[in-house]
Amino acid sequence: MAERERRQTPPFGGVFVSHARIMTTDDMGRAVRRMAHEVIERNHGLDDLVVVGLQTGGVPIAERLAETLADIEGLHPLVGTLDVALHRDDIGLRPVVPEAVTDLTADLDGRVVVLVDDVLFTGRTIRAALDALCDFGRPRSIQLAVMIDRGHRELPIRPDYVGKNLPTRRDEVVDVHSAGVDLGVMQK
Amino acid sequence: MSADARHDTGLGRHLLGIDGLDRSDLEEILDLTDAFAEIGRRPIPRVPALRGRTVATLFFENSTRTRMSFETAARRLSADTVAFSAGTSSLSKGESIRDTVEVVASYGADVLVVRHAMAGTAHRVAEWTDLSVVNAGDGCHEHPTQALLDCYTLRERRGSLDGMRIAIVGDVSHSRVARSDVLAFTTLGAEVVLVAPATMLPPAIEGWPVTVAHELDPLLGDLDATYLLRLQRERITEGLIPSLREYAADFCLTAGRVARMRSDALVLHPGPTNRGVEISAEAAADHRSVILDQVVNGVSVRMAVLFLLLGSGRQLGAVEAGDAVEVDR
Numbered sequence: 001m002a003e004r005e006r007r008q009t010p011p012f013g014g015v016f017v018s019h020a021r022i023m024t025t026d027d028m029g030r031a032v033r034r035m036a037h038e039v040i041e042r043n044h045g046l047d048d049l050v051v052v053g054l055q056t057g058g059v060p061i062a063e064r065l066a067e068t069l070a071d072i073e074g075l076h077p078l079v080g081t082l083d084v085a086l087h088r089d090d091i092g093l094r095p096v097v098p099e100a101v102t103d104l105t106a107d108l109d110g111r112v113v114v115l116v117d118d119v120l121f122t123g124r125t126i127r128a129a130l131d132a133l134c135d136f137g138r139p140r141s142i143q144l145a146v147m148i149d150r151g152h153r154e155l156p157i158r159p160d161y162v163g164k165n166l167p168t169r170r171d172e173v174v175d176v177h178s179a180g181v182d183l184g185v186m187q188k
Numbered sequence: 189m190s191a192d193a194r195h196d197t198g199l200g201r202h203l204l205g206i207d208g209l210d211r212s213d214l215e216e217i218l219d220l221t222d223a224f225a226e227i228g229r230r231p232i233p234r235v236p237a238l239r240g241r242t243v244a245t246l247f248f249e250n251s252t253r254t255r256m257s258f259e260t261a262a263r264r265l266s267a268d269t270v271a272f273s274a275g276t277s278s279l280s281k282g283e284s285i286r287d288t289v290e291v292v293a294s295y296g297a298d299v300l301v302v303r304h305a306m307a308g309t310a311h312r313v314a315e316w317t318d319l320s321v322v323n324a325g326d327g328c329h330e331h332p333t334q335a336l337l338d339c340y341t342l343r344e345r346r347g348s349l350d351g352m353r354i355a356i357v358g359d360v361s362h363s364r365v366a367r368s369d370v371l372a373f374t375t376l377g378a379e380v381v382l383v384a385p386a387t388m389l390p391p392a393i394e395g396w397p398v399t400v401a402h403e404l405d406p407l408l409g410d411l412d413a414t415y416l417l418r419l420q421r422e423r424i425t426e427g428l429i430p431s432l433r434e435y436a437a438d439f440c441l442t443a444g445r446v447a448r449m450r451s452d453a454l455v456l457h458p459g460p461t462n463r464g465v466e467i468s469a470e471a472a473a474d475h476r477s478v479i480l481d482q483v484v485n486g487v488s489v490r491m492a493v494l495f496l497l498l499g500s501g502r503q504l505g506a507v508e509a510g511d512a513v514e515v516d517r
Contacts, residue, residue, distance in 0.1 A: 083223060086235035086265075091499050098223035135232040 016175055018182035022166060025180055028147065031163035032061070035145055036068040038161050039114060046077050048111045048140070054129055055083040055100040057118035057176055061147055065116055080104035082115075087128035108137030114161075118176035120146040123157035148174050148181060202314050202321045203493055205330035206371040214339065214375055217492055221340050224491035227264060228484070237499050238267035244297035246288065246313075247324070248274045248304040253459060253483065254324050254334075258301050261490035265499070270295055289313050298498055302326070320497040328362050333493060334458055335368035337486040339376055341478050342413060344485065345454055350377035355407055357383040357439055358417030358466055359428070361390040365458045366417055370398055381407060383439070387428040404439055405448075413454040416441055416466040436465055443470035454478050 023031070043049060046069060053062025059081050070076040085098040115129055126144060133142060145161035150168040168174065168183065175182045206214075227233055243262035245255050255271070262269045272292055285304070292300065299320040302310045307327035314321040325331040342349055354373055360366045360382050373380050380398045382389060389400060401407060408414075419435065429435045441455060446468075449455075455467070455477040463469050472479060 086223075086227070086237040086495075086499075091237055095500055097500050098220065101222045101226050103226075131236070135230050135234065137231065 014186040014188045016173060016182075016184055017187045018175065018184040019172075020183050021180055022148075022174075022183050023164060023181040025178070028061075028163065028180065029064070031147065032064050032068050035161040035163065036065055036072055039065075039069065039143070039145070040073060042143075042160070043112055046073050046075050049077045049114065050080060050106050050108065050111050050139075051077050051114050051116060052080045052082050052104065052129075052133070054115065054117040054125065055081055055102070058116045059100075060178070061118055061145075061176075062116035065114070065145065078106045080106055082129055082132055084125060084128035084132050087132045089124060089128065102132075104136055106136075108133065108139045110138070110140050113139045113142045114145055115142060116145045118147050119174045120144070120149045120157075120159050120162075121152055121174075123153045123155040126157050127155050147176055150174050201497065202310075202323075203332050203497065204310050204314060204321065204323045206332045206335050206368045206375070207330065209332075209372075209375070211375050211377075214336070214372060217336055217489070217496065218340050218343055220496065221336075221485075221488050221492040224264075224495070225485065225488035227491070228488055234264050234266060236266045237495055238262070238265040241265075241267045241298045241498050242270060242296050243267045243299050243301060243494060244270045244272065244292045244295070245301045245324070246272045246292060246303070248285065248302075248309070249325070250275070251303055251325070253486075254303065255301075257483070257486040258322075258324065258333075258490050258494075260487045261494055264487070265491055265494060267298075267494065267498070270297060285309065285313070286316055289316055293317055293319055299494065322493060322497070325364055327364065328367070329364050330368045331364040332368050332372075333486070333490055334365050335372035336493070337482055337489040338365075338369055338415070338456060338458075339372050340485045340489050341456065341482050342373075342378075342454065343376075344481070345478060346412070348377070349373060352378040352412040353381070353410060354378050354413045354415060355381045355383050355401075355404070355411050356415045356417065357404060357441075359388045359419055360384050360417065361388050362420065363417050369415060370396060374398070378412075381411075383407065385429060385435070385438070404441075404445070408445055408448045409450065411449065411453055413456060414441060414449065415456045416461075418458060418460065419462055419465050421462075432465055440464065440466055440468060441471045442468045443474075446471040446474050446476065449476060451476075456482060459483065 051062050051066045053059035062079060066077050066079045081103045083098050083100050083102045085096050088096050143160040146159045147163035148166050149159055149162045150166050152170055173184055173186055227235055245258055247255055259269050297319060299322060300313060301322045301324045302313050303324040305327055307329035309326045310321055310323035323330055323332055356366050356369060370380050374397045381401055382398050383401045383404050453476055455471060457467055457479050461467050461472060
């Protein structure tokens with residue numbers, strides 16, 4: 001989500017031009033499958049697990065992860081979505097508008113939350129998400145799963161499950177979509 | 189000119205009226221309201237979006253629910269609130285509105301929510317100050333956030349106002365709610381019938397995109413929604429109606445009348461209701477009544493409006509890719 005918002009914001013506005021296909025749909029599927037096994041291994045099953053996708057880029061990945069978890073364990077974890085626009089720290093600095101409605105009805109007290117996003121970059125979206133989750137209860141733990149970790153962190157935040165580590169330049173843009181993952185730049 | 193005018197009446201810096209907003213402006217606010225309504229359903233219904241901002245409510249005319257609704261909306265966004273009410277202020281010592289506005293502005297307010305018995309007050313205040321201004325009711329002119337919450341309530345139940353047939357019943361000529369609602373409902377594709385005694389219709393009804401009826405009963409079975417206006421009791425002394433009983437006999441939504449409405453029809457009222465005058469207690473409690481939904485939705489809509497004016501970044505001249513650049517004066 002951070003990635004997509006950033007793309008729409010000057011000076012990054014423009015048209016996305018892809019330089020390289022980093023992952024195909026199949027690659028993403030395999031990465032999700034591996035991450036699902038890691039989630040199960042680390043949590044000894046799916047008891048009390050809630051998968052929360054960040055609006056909007058993290059939601060399809062969260063849904064895939066939840067389906068894969070269900071395939072493996074035969075038990076469908078609770079799934080929710082979270083829009084963190086109103087918790088961001090750059091409100092007033094650039095246009096920030098909620099893009100989608102949060103759908104998180106599970107009581108989070110005592111549960112394990114697996115937060116899912118497409119791209120981990122500065123970490124500011126995740127900071128906002130941690131802040132927002134506190135309004136829904138007190139989870140036993142919060143873990144972070146991302147499809148792409150592209151580095152350049154500005155806050156002390158690290159992922160627990162990573163689809164792919166991708167070294168990038170700061171001005172590059174990572175685009176995660178249904179047909180795969182592209183690395184490119186914005187051109188005016 | 190049109191860009192400038194739009195900027196002053198539309199969603200640029202102020203919300204002064206529904207007049208000047210087009211369908212996409214209204215739909216943008218209503219779409220955004222979904223996100224704020226969800227916050228109201230959280231265990232802790234508060235987000236830090238407007239932390240450090242101050243919302244000042246300047247009510248030169250009495251109101252409890254509109255003021256409380258704006259203050260609740262501001263608090264859910266973590267904004268601070270400063271309240272000014274005419275009754276307890278130095279207005280009674282002769283201070284002018286302009287002085288009051290300047291004093292409140294110097295307390296660091298970011299937005300002024302203004303209600304006044306005189307039409308056009310919010311527009312005047314907007315000329316005096318650099319702050320954002322929200323019209324919370326100016327005389328018989330407009331009450332835009334009421335119209336927005338009414339549209340949101342109808343849309344929540346029906347998905348869309350397109351093709352809905354809505355009757356607005358009561359003292360249309362003195363009602364800012366009716367004026368804003370007519371504009372908003374018709375802009376969103378609904379058909380509006382004004383139902384009132386001839387003395388309570390505005391003199392210049394031509395040009396309004398509405399039809400007019402003087403009887404409620406023949407319409408009842410054909411309406412998607414009935415919007416009952418509050419009858420100000422002082423209108424009787426003005427001779428607009430002979431008596432409350434006579435008004436109620438023709439226009440009060442009684443249990444009998446509600447029974448003749450379609451089962452999926454909706455009943456709305458801006459509150460506070462005069463039970464037995466424009467609506468009976470049975471009708472207000474009927475499953476078709478969405479009066480309490482209106483109150484809940486009022487907070488969500490006002491959160492969306494305050495956030496659009498203060499938090500969305502538009503004010504700073506920031507633009508999204510592909511947007512035409514609009515520069516604040």
